[in-house]
Structures are given as structure tokens and as C-alpha cells.
Amino acid sequence: MNANPFAANPLFSYLLRLADDNLVHAQQLGALVSWMPELEEDIAVANLCLDHLGQARNLLAYAAEVEGAGRDEDALAMLRDERQFLNAVLVEQPNGDFGQTIARQFLLDAYQVPLYEALVASGDAQLAAIADKAAKEARYHLRYSTQWVVRLGDGTEESHRRMQAGIDALWRYSADLFAADDVEDALAGIAADVAPLRTRFDATVQAVLAEATLALPADPYQRLGGRVGNHTELLGHILPEMQSLYRAHIGAQW
Amino acid sequence: MTVTTGQEAFDTLIAAKQKIEPRDWMPEEYRRTMIRQIAQHAHSEVIGQQPEGNWITRAPSLRRKAILVAKVQDEAGHGLYLYSACETLGVARDELNELLHNGRQKYSSIFNYPTLSWADMGAIGWLVDGAAITNQVALTRTSYGPYARAMIRICKEESFHQRQGYEIMLTLARGTEAQKDMAQDALDRWWWPSLAMFGPPDDQSPHTEQSMRWGIKVETNDQLRQRFVDMTVPQAQFLGLEIPDPELAWNEERGHYDFGDIDWEDFWEVVKGNGPCNRDRIAHKVKAWEDGAWVREAALAHAAKRSAAAEPTANTVNAANTVNAANKELS
Ligand SMILES: [Fe+2]
Ligand SMILES: [Fe+2]
Numbered sequence: 254m255n256a257n258p259f260a261a262n263p264l265f266s267y268l269l270r271l272a273d274d275n276l277v278h279a280q281q282l283g284a285l286v287s288w289m290p291e292l293e294e295d296i297a298v299a300n301l302c303l304d305h306l307g308q309a310r311n312l313l314a315y316a317a318e319v320e321g322a323g324r325d326e327d328a329l330a331m332l333r334d335e336r337q338f339l340n341a342v343l344v345e346q347p348n349g350d351f352g353q354t355i356a357r358q359f360l361l362d363a364y365q366v367p368l369y370e371a372l373v374a375s376g377d378a379q380l381a382a383i384a385d386k387a388a389k390e391a392r393y394h395l396r397y398s399t400q401w402v403v404r405l406g407d408g409t410e411e412s413h414r415r416m417q418a419g420i421d422a423l424w425r426y427s428a429d430l431f432a433a434d435d436v437e438d439a440l441a442g443i444a445a446d447v448a449p450l451r452t453r454f455d456a457t458v459q460a461v462l463a464e465a466t467l468a469l470p471a472d473p474y475q476r477l478g479g480r481v482g483n484h485t486e487l488l489g490h491i492l493p494e495m496q497s498l499y500r501a502h503i504g505a506q507w
Numbered sequence: 508m509t510v511t512t513g514q515e516a517f518d519t520l521i522a523a524k525q526k527i528e529p530r531d532w533m534p535e536e537y538r539r540t541m542i543r544q545i546a547q548h549a550h551s552e553v554i555g556q557q558p559e560g561n562w563i564t565r566a567p568s569l570r571r572k573a574i575l576v577a578k579v580q581d582e583a584g585h586g587l588y589l590y591s592a593c594e595t596l597g598v599a600r601d602e603l604n605e606l607l608h609n610g611r612q613k614y615s616s617i618f619n620y621p622t623l624s625w626a627d628m629g630a631i632g633w634l635v636d637g638a639a640i641t642n643q644v645a646l647t648r649t650s651y652g653p654y655a656r657a658m659i660r661i662c663k664e665e666s667f668h669q670r671q672g673y674e675i676m677l678t679l680a681r682g683t684e685a686q687k688d689m690a691q692d693a694l695d696r697w698w699w700p701s702l703a704m705f706g707p708p709d710d711q712s713p714h715t716e717q718s719m720r721w722g723i724k725v726e727t728n729d730q731l732r733q734r735f736v737d738m739t740v741p742q743a744q745f746l747g748l749e750i751p752d753p754e755l756a757w758n759e760e761r762g763h764y765d766f767g768d769i770d771w772e773d774f775w776e777v778v779k780g781n782g783p784c785n786r787d788r789i790a791h792k793v794k795a796w797e798d799g800a801w802v803r804e805a806a807l808a809h810a811a812k813r814s815a816a817a818e819p820t821a822n823t824v825n826a827a828n829t830v831n832a833a834n835k836e837l838s
Contacts (some may be wrong), residue, residue, distance in 0.1 A: 267629060276569075280564060283563040283564050283572065283576060284563065284564050286556060286560050286576065286579055286580070286583075287556040287557055287560045287579070287583075287791070287795065288791075288798075289795065289799065290795070290796075290797045290798070290800075290802040290803055291799065291802075291803065292553065292583055292586055292587055292590075293587070294799075295580075295583045296580055296583050296584060296587070297555065299576050299577070299579060299580035299583070300580070301578070302576050303573060303576050303577060306569065306573050306576070307573065309569070310570075310573070311568050313569075322706045326569055327568045327569060330569055331568075350798070351798075351799065392587060403809070404805055404806055404809040404810075405802070405805050405809075406627060407809055407812065408805025408806065408808045408809040409801065409804055409805045409808045411801045411804075411805070412801055412802065412804070412805030414809075415801065460556060475537020482576070494564050495564060495565065497565060498565050498566070498567040498625055499568070501566050502567070502683065502685060502686065505567075505682055505683050505685075505686055506678060506682060506684075507567040507568045507570075507571055507625075
């Protein structure tokens with residue numbers, strides 16, 4: 254078996270895993286501004302985008318510092334290729350309709366709330382400080398996405414069908430959020446222990462879907478791989494758009 | 508004892524340069540003019556999300572991306588305040604939306620031009636927000652109270668946008684050759700449309716006189732345009748960029764810059780719907796609205812179900828209220 258290349262610098266890899274979830278997710282949300290069902294939701298999606306982007310920047314800046322190779326947040330965001338991105342495959346799934354957008358947001362939020370709350374107690378002070386700010390944001394996000402899951406699930410027949418379709422489409426990408434390997438093992442006391450996160454995530458999902466009169470799909474298949482750079486084909490379309498201008502003018506200041 | 512009619516009370520307020528408030532009597536034509544103007548302004552903010560939103564996914568740094576998202580979000584927020592101001596005149600936001608979609612109400616023609624490079628994010632902030640501020644600072648003294656107050660709030664954010672746009676231009680103008688070219692090209696494309704934002708010349712602006720008499724307009728189109736040119740020319744010089752107008756020259760006698768003629772034929776074509784992006788902007792807006800219909804219906808249906816439920820359960824209060832609260836926290 255090959256050695257895990259990401260275990261060579263575990264803290265750097267761990268920070269990229271956390272950062273890339275937010276960066277790719279923010280990139281997706283950015284494309285939705287002006288496309289929402291109401292002006293209020295345009296404002297809300299811009300807020301979500303800004304929060305996730307802010308989290309990504311804090312984590313990338315710290316990752317760059319940990320790496321110590323002279324890269325900055327933009328070099329990490331704009332010059333890594335698909336196979337070097339370590340986000341969970343969930344966040345690279347399409348925006349879809351509003352039901353799917355909300356399903357993706359909800360699953361991410363249900364994971365990030367316990368994640369950041371656990372990381373507040375991280376032995377790494379800088380990571381703990383980043384998590385402290387992010388936890389507050391994540392709790393607001395979860396309230397927002399929960400309310401929409403419930404409204405759509407228990408709204409009209411059509412909204413119920415679409416919200417269920419969103420959950421059905423994305424559930425198979427949810428386990429990748431929790432995929433951990435020797436990167437996390439090497440960071441005892443610094444990284445969050447995934448087992449309790451998964452327990453809290455499952456409890457949140459179960460309670461909210463029940464209130465929304467929705468159900469989890471029966472199909473047990475889960476697509477993993479994002480944490481080691483083995484993505485779905487979609488990421489290879491998201492990154493070129495994000496990186497094109499930066500890469501066309503290497504060395505320029507913006 | 509004298510009986511004051513509504514008209515007399517209105518005239519007295521206008522003469523004293525005091526504000527007209529929603530409950531005051533006002534001439535029907537004043538109300539109609541005010542609705543048209545505020546709605547057009549609100550629509551402009553909302554449609555204005557699109558040209559800049561076009562570059563969110565491609566912003567060249569994460570910092571610039573964050574600034575751009577925040578700016579586009581501010582514009583949506585301006586749309587919200589202005590729709591609220593318009594609703595005080597007895598018209599519902601959904602009606603206004605409908606009038607925008609079917610083309611019976613307009614938005615600023617400036618947003619019918621495409622954003623073709625990153626430098627357009629600089630040029631729009633600098634010139635388009637700059638022109639908007641010039642207009643809107645004057646409008647803080649407009650006679651309709653809710654509109655004047657909305658303008659005060661909005662102007663603060665617009666001047667922030669203007670500085671950010673100028674800073675993008677400055678960074679590009681001090682950057683690589685390719686970046687300088689990008690900046691000059693953006694100035695070339697946005698200069699004339701920005702001047703046209705102030706509207707037709709005074710002698711061809713049929714509503715100006717009545718609007719001035721009612722205190723809706725405080726300064727004429729040509730006065731505002733001149734102020735904008737005088738303010739912007741030195742800024743372009745500082746950037747080392749050239750304004751695309753061979754007739755532009757300082758006029759010592761007038762104490763103002765002279766400038767060339769605006770192509771009004773082109774301007775009216777764009778107003779009529781024949782600009783490069785008119786169809787796309789409205790099609791985008793209508794598609795977003797239609798795609799969202801099931802969501803809005805679901806929100807209403809859900810709220811109705813919850814309020815029909817005899818006893819709300821501990822963890823489910825009125826859905827509309829909680830979502831509003833969540834939105835407030837998010838903003
Ligand atoms: Fe605005
Ligand atoms: Fe603005």
C-alpha cells in the first residue's frame with residue numbers, strides 16, 4: 254500500500270481539508286447571487302458566501318504559514334490543481350434548484366457546527382481561534398438552512414418533492430465529510446475526533462428531516478475520496494473558472 | 508377661520524423646503540412621478556447585481572472576491588430599502604416587480620452594458636457608483652421624506668463602493684502592461700455611458716421643470732453631469748489613464764471642464780431596449796423569479812399550516828417570523 258502523501262505534513266493537510274470545504278462551497282454560492290427566489294434570499298446567499306469565504310481565507314492563510322513555503326492564501330487557492338484540493342465531494346455538487354442548494358447547505362452546516370464547536374478546544378491555539386468565530390457563523394447557517402428544509406419539506410406537494418429530491422441526490426456525498434485517515438490520527442488533541450461529530454450530525458439530520466416530513470434515501474452507497482484529492486468530475490469545472498484570471502497574469506498584484 | 512386644502516398644505520411644505528410624508532395629501536401626479544422614480548431606482552439596484560455578479564466566480568484574489576460579493580449584496584440591500592420607500596406611496600413590491608418584468612418600468616440603462624474584464628469592476632465602482640453618488644447626494648434633499656432618508660443611508664455605502672472601485676483602477680494602473688491596458692479599455696467603454704446616466708440635456712428633458720418645482724429634483728441633469736466631469740477628470744489624470752474625449756479641456760472662464768457631445772441617439776436606443784444586454788438582464792431576472800415561484804408558494808403554504816395548527820409545538824414557532832429573524836441575523 255502506498256503511503257498517504259497528505260500525512261507528510263498533517264497539520265497543513267488538515268487545514269486544507271477544512272479550508273477547501275469552505276472555499277469550494279463559497280465559490281458555488283457566489284454563482285447564485287442574483288438568482289434567488291426573493292431579494293431577501295439574494296442577500297442571505299451573499300452572506301453565506303461571505304462567511305464561508307472568510308473561513309476559507311483564515312484557514313488558508315494559516316495553512317500557508319504552517320507550510321512555510323512562501324505561498325499565500327491566493328497561491329493556495331488559485332495554483333493548486335484538482336488532485337490537490339482536499340474538500341469533501343459534497344460541496345462540489347451542483348447548485349441545482351433551491352431544494353438542492355438548501356440540502357447541500359444543510360448537510361454542510363449540520364457537520365460544521367459540531368466540527369467547529371469541537372475545534373474551539375483544539376490544542377492548536379490559532380485553529381481554536383478560527384473555529385471560535387466560525388462556530389458562531391455555522392450556528393446561524395444551520396438555523397437558516399434548517400428553516401428552509403422544514404418549510405420546503407412541509408410546504409406544498411411540489412416543494413416536498415423537490416426538497417426530498419435534493420436530499421436524495423446529496424446524501425451519498427455526506428459521509429465524505431467525515432472521512433479521516435492518518436492525517437487526523439497524527440493530530441491527536443488538535444484535529445476534531447470524527448466519531449462524536451458523526452453522532453451529532455446524525456441526530457441533527459434525523460430531527461430536522463422528521464420535522465420536515467422527509468426521509469433519508471434507502472440506497473446506502475457513499476462516494477468517498479475528496480479528502481485525498483479523488484474528486485467527482487465536477488470539481489474540474491469549478492476550479493478553472495475560479496482560477497482563470499489569476500493564472501492568466503502570474504505575478505500580478507490585484 | 509381659514510380652511511387649508513390639501514393642495515395649499517402641500518404647496519406650503521414645498522415652498523418651505525420641508526418634506527412630504529406618506530400621510531400628507533399630495534397631488535396624484537406627484538405621487539405617480541415619485542413612484543416611477545423610486546421604483547426605477549430600486550430596479551436599477553436589483554438589476555445592478557448582474558453585471559458585477561458576472562465576475563464573482565472569477566475574481567482574481569480571495570480578498571477581491573469578498574469585496575465584490577459584499578458590494579453586490581449592498582446593491583440588493585439598496586433595492587430593498589427603496590422598494591420599502593416606494594411602498595409608502597401605496598404600491599406593493601410584487602406589482603413593481605411585475606412592471607419591471609413586463610418592461611413598463613425601466614432601470615438605469617447603464618446596466619445594459621456588458622462587463623468584459625476584471626477592470627470593469629473598477630470602472631463601475633469608480634464611474635457608475637460615482638455618478639450615482641453625484642445624483643443621490645442631490646436627492647438627499649428631495650421633497651419626499653422616505654426617499655430622501657433612503658438616499659442618506661445609501662449614499663454612505665455608495666461612496667465606499669466608489670473608493671473601492673477607484674482602488675481597483677489604481678492597482679491596475681500601477682500594475683503590469685496587460686493590467687494597464689485592461690484599465691484603459693474599461694475607461695474607454697464606461698466613460699460615455701456613465702455621462703449619459705444623468706439623463707438627457709436640460710433642454711430635452713420634459714419633466715425637469717415640474718420635478719424642480721415639486722422639489723423632487725434639486726439640480727438639473729446638466730448641472731450634475733458637469734459636477735461629475737469636474738470631479739472625475741483629475742482622478743483619471745492621477746491614474747495616468749486617458750478619458751476618451753478629444754474635446755475635453757479645462758475652460759478657465761467657466762471654471763469647468765468642457766466636454767464633447769454625448770451620442771444621444773445611442774442612448775435612446777439603449778433605453779428603448781436595443782442595448783447590448785437589455786434582453787439578457789430582464790431574462791435573467793424573470794427566470795430567477797419564475798424558478799423561485801415554487802419556493803415562495805411553499806413558504807406561504809408552510810406559514811399557513813403552522814398558523815392553522817391549534818397549538819404551536821415548543822420548537823416550531825411561526826415560520827415566517829423565525830425565518831425573518833434568521834435573515835436578520837445573517838445580514
Ligand atoms: Fe446601490
Ligand atoms: Fe453601489
